[in-house]
Amino acid sequence: MxxxxxxxxxxxxxxxxxxxxxxxxxxxxxxxxxxxxxxxxxxxxxxxxxxxxxxxxxxxxxxxxxxxxxxxxxxxxxxxxxxxxxxxxxxxxxxxxxxxxxxxxxxxxxxxxxxxxxxxxxxxxxxxxxxxxxxxxxxxxxxxxxxxxxxxxxxxxxxxxxxxxxxxxxxxxxxxxxxxxxxxxxxxxxxxxxxxxxxxxxxxxxxxxxxxxxxxWHDTAGLIEQARDLSQRSFGPATEKYRELGTAANVLVFNRLNCLPTRNFQKGSFEKAEELSPEAMNIAREKIRESCAACTIGCTHVYSIPVDGRPSRTRIEYENLFALGPLCEVSDQQTVLQASQLCDHYGLDTISTGGTIAFAMECVERGFLNESWLTFGSGDALLQAIHMIGRGEGIGVRLALGSRALALELGKNTIAFAPQVKGLELPGYEPRALQTMALGFAVGTRGADHNRSGAYEVDFSEEVDRRNAKVHQARLAVETEDKAAMMDSLILCKFLRGVFDDYFSECATMLNLITGWGLKANDLIAIAKAIIDAKKRFNILCGWSPEEDTLPERMLTSALEDDRDAKLNRETLETLVKAYNLERGWNEAGFLPGTSAGP
Structure with missing residues (x-):
């Protein structure tokens, strides 16, 4: 050794x-x-x-x-x-x-x-x-x-x-x-x-x-004590649902609240969601629970999935399940699990894979794409499309570029229902039913993103009306982004968010035990804001324009088919984006001070 x-x-x-x-x-x-x-x-x-x-x-x-x-x-x-x-x-x-x-x-x-x-x-x-x-x-x-x-x-x-x-x-x-x-x-x-x-x-x-x-480490004894305390809290109620059901724990809740994106974001609920729920999978399949490296939570649920008569296993996460299930209107457990396994096999992001395929399915349905086999609800079509993307065959070559690129190629205003922001396909949170999250999607430096903005937590709180956004929600969205920026730089799992009593103070304590820097909570907040500024500066240098900070036209002009109260108009979103930009210390258009088009 x-x-x-x-x-x-x-x-x-x-x-x-x-x-x-x-x-x-x-x-x-x-x-x-x-x-x-x-x-x-x-x-x-x-x-x-x-x-x-x-x-x-x-x-x-x-x-x-x-x-x-x-x-x-x-x-x-x-x-x-x-x-x-x-x-x-x-x-x-x-x-x-x-x-x-x-x-x-x-x-x-x-x-x-x-x-x-x-x-x-x-x-x-x-x-x-x-x-x-x-x-x-x-x-x-x-x-x-x-x-x-x-x-x-x-x-x-x-x-x-x-x-x-x-x-x-x-x-x-x-x-x-x-x-x-x-x-x-x-x-x-x-x-x-x-x-x-x-x-x-x-x-x-x-x-x-x-x-x-x-x-x-600056203070080894103090760090070990802090680690012991954090591990104990990680076993508490804030992470219980992830241990019991995995990251897909919210499928039925989201479905009931009409914020489970279905049929390429045409609807907010899936009539067969129960069949794909972790509760149903736990009954129907053998399962083991695993943890990431150095993790005490253990949110990964791995299910049996026989393929061609041979035993096999695959893990399922909420985003895999949403994107390869309800978004494409596929309800068969075996098919959705197999689709997730295929994405792992080829090395494909499941959200963008499912989002691009669902978009293509709608294009076929509307007569914009001549691939008659690629239809909503067809598990065979879903699996075939994944194979074609991974192998670079047929329509897979075009799907491999993502939904935005395919929409721009097809024209005919198909971009209006391409499920993307800045080219990144939306994750499994319906923005018309979660309007603080809608703002987070629109302004995200990475594109539509639930990990760089935890704004959906605001929508599920009692602080706001999730279907009727007000301007103060811009400040709340900024606060969730700041927390995520620090967590992604430290780096800690997002599922620890709920175990902290005072997030930035406790993060400062952990960092100080390691570095000896003596930073305070306000120091970490300022650093988080500077990190987001740096990402925005990079995007501006890449050619970013204010027109990118929006949502697909469908989400600004049409209510959900199954929830007519879930609607968001362009004026409301634009007001929120301007308020967000000012909250960040940028100008209304979103340019930083000192950048070429800044104030």
């Missing part, structure tokens, strides 16, 4: 590694304490590095474009859910910033290489494995892995490299440059925005990391 080396800085190594896979060379760069205090880690640090390397100047799939794997001061600590990393790049799906988070031992092993982040640019001559260890990088041939599903490739890599390495791997969708391809690691995915395509464009099938350099 190799002896651990301990960094002299608390929580950090104070450096990142820049790797050029065109030349097979690497350069170490220092990270000043001031930079780390302003960006923390994860999404914040990744955004800082993209700006520093001027990645907005390049097409997301160009060799010059950068992709960052950013860790955080909490990685490697005993704090529950802290084994996470952020993958940050310009998105090939949206052309805007994309930060995708994931849980895995890759975070721990990556940080133990002695780096707080890995920045990769260039394009390898042929399919390659990028191997990163302390003070050493190399490129190994990956021709024998090209075409393999990510899970199979990772198993083979473990045989070749051994279990003391951790891996981040792309599937066939990443190789085919599907604009919403994922990066996989130990069955988890950096899912949204196409980070897998960015890695595929660099001819990198996998990244293998190993190291034994550990970052020190």
């Amino acid at each position: 190799r002896e651990d080396k301990v960094s002299t800085a608390n929580g950090y190594h104070q450096q990142y590694l820049e790797v050029n896979v065109s030349t097979g060379t690497a350069t170490q760069h220092e990270l000043d304490t001031a930079v780390l205090q302003q960006s923390i880690g994860g999404s914040g640090l990744g955004t800082h590095l993209l700006l520093e390397h001027e990645s907005w100047k390049h097409d997301p799939l160009a060799s010059e474009a950068s992709i960052v794997f950013a860790f955080s001061p909490l990685v490697g600590s005993p704090l529950t859910t802290s084994a996470k990393f952020a993958v940050v790049s310009r998105s090939p799906l949206t052309g805007r910033i994309n930060d995708s988070l994931a849980s895995s031992t890759f975070a721990i092993a990556g940080k133990r290489t002695g780096n707080d982040a890995l920045l990769i640019k260039g394009r390898a001559v042929s399919p390659s494995i990028l191997v990163i260890e302390e003070n050493h990088i190399s490129l190994k041939p990956a021709d024998h892995l090209w075409g393999l599903p990510a899970e199979d490739a990772e198993l083979q890599l473990r045989e070749e490299f051994g279990n003391n390495f951790s891996f981040a791997v792309i599937g066939p969708a990443g190789e085919e440059l599907v604009r919403y391809a994922t990066i996989s690691h130990s069955g988890r995915h950096a899912g949204r925005g196409g980070s897998g395509a960015v890695l595929g464009s660099k001819n990198i099938k996998a990244i293998a990391v190993r190291g034994n350099k550990r970052a020190a």
Whole structure:
């Protein structure tokens, strides 16, 4: 066993590694304490590095474009859910910033290489494995892995490299440059925005990391006590439903409240939702419960799914279930589970996959797309479409570009019902029935996003009328975004939100126990706001315009078919967006002070 080396800085190594896979060379760069205090880690640090390397100047799939794997001061600590990393790049799906988070031992092993982040640019001559260890990088041939599903490739890599390495791997969708391809690691995915395509464009099938350099902690005894307390609270009522039913726990609640998007966002409820509920699956199928790395919550529910007479298993999350079930009007359990498994097989973001297929189904129904087999309610069509996207065959080539690109190709104002904001397909929260969330979707720097804005929590509270938005909800939306920005930079699981009594104060305590910085709650709020400013600045440099901060026309002109009270007009949304921008200290149009079109 190799002896651990301990960094002299608390929580950090104070450096990142820049790797050029065109030349097979690497350069170490220092990270000043001031930079780390302003960006923390994860999404914040990744955004800082993209700006520093001027990645907005390049097409997301160009060799010059950068992709960052950013860790955080909490990685490697005993704090529950802290084994996470952020993958940050310009998105090939949206052309805007994309930060995708994931849980895995890759975070721990990556940080133990002695780096707080890995920045990769260039394009390898042929399919390659990028191997990163302390003070050493190399490129190994990956021709024998090209075409393999990510899970199979990772198993083979473990045989070749051994279990003391951790891996981040792309599937066939990443190789085919599907604009919403994922990066996989130990069955988890950096899912949204196409980070897998960015890695595929660099001819990198996998990244293998190993190291034994550990970052020190300022107050080890205090940190261990804090970690013990947080773990105990993570077993409490705030996470109970996720332990019992998984992330799909809210399916029947959302269905009853008419905020479960159905039939490409035409309706807010699905008449066969009961058949897809976790309650029904728990009765019908064998199930085991799993946890992410370093997590005490255990929200992952893995179900049996026999395929072609062979035993198999797959996990199901709320977003997988919504996008591949109600959104496409598919109600068969086996089909939806198999569709989710296929997305994992190819390395596809389930939300964008389901959203794009549902949009195509409506285009077929309206006579705009000549694929008569692709119809709502057809499980066979759903599975066939996923295969075609993953393999780059037939209509799959067009679907692989996402719903916005397909709508722009088809014309005839199909963009009005393409379920996307800035090119990113909407997740499973009906914005007409959840109008604070509608604002969060419209202004999100990543596009329509439920993870960078927890505004739906406001809608489910007693503070607002969720179907009748008022201007003060802009401030509430800002507050949920600020919390998410800090959580995504520290990085901690969103399901811990409900266990904190005073979120920013407790986060400051944890960070101080590791770093010794002595920050207060207000300091963290200011840092969170600065991180969101940095993301917006990146988007402006990419060519962002105020017209992007809106919702599809369908959601601003039509009520839900099954809930005529759930309607949102353009004027209301525009008023909310202006109020949000002013709350952020930007001008009404959404430009930051000092930017080219700013105040």
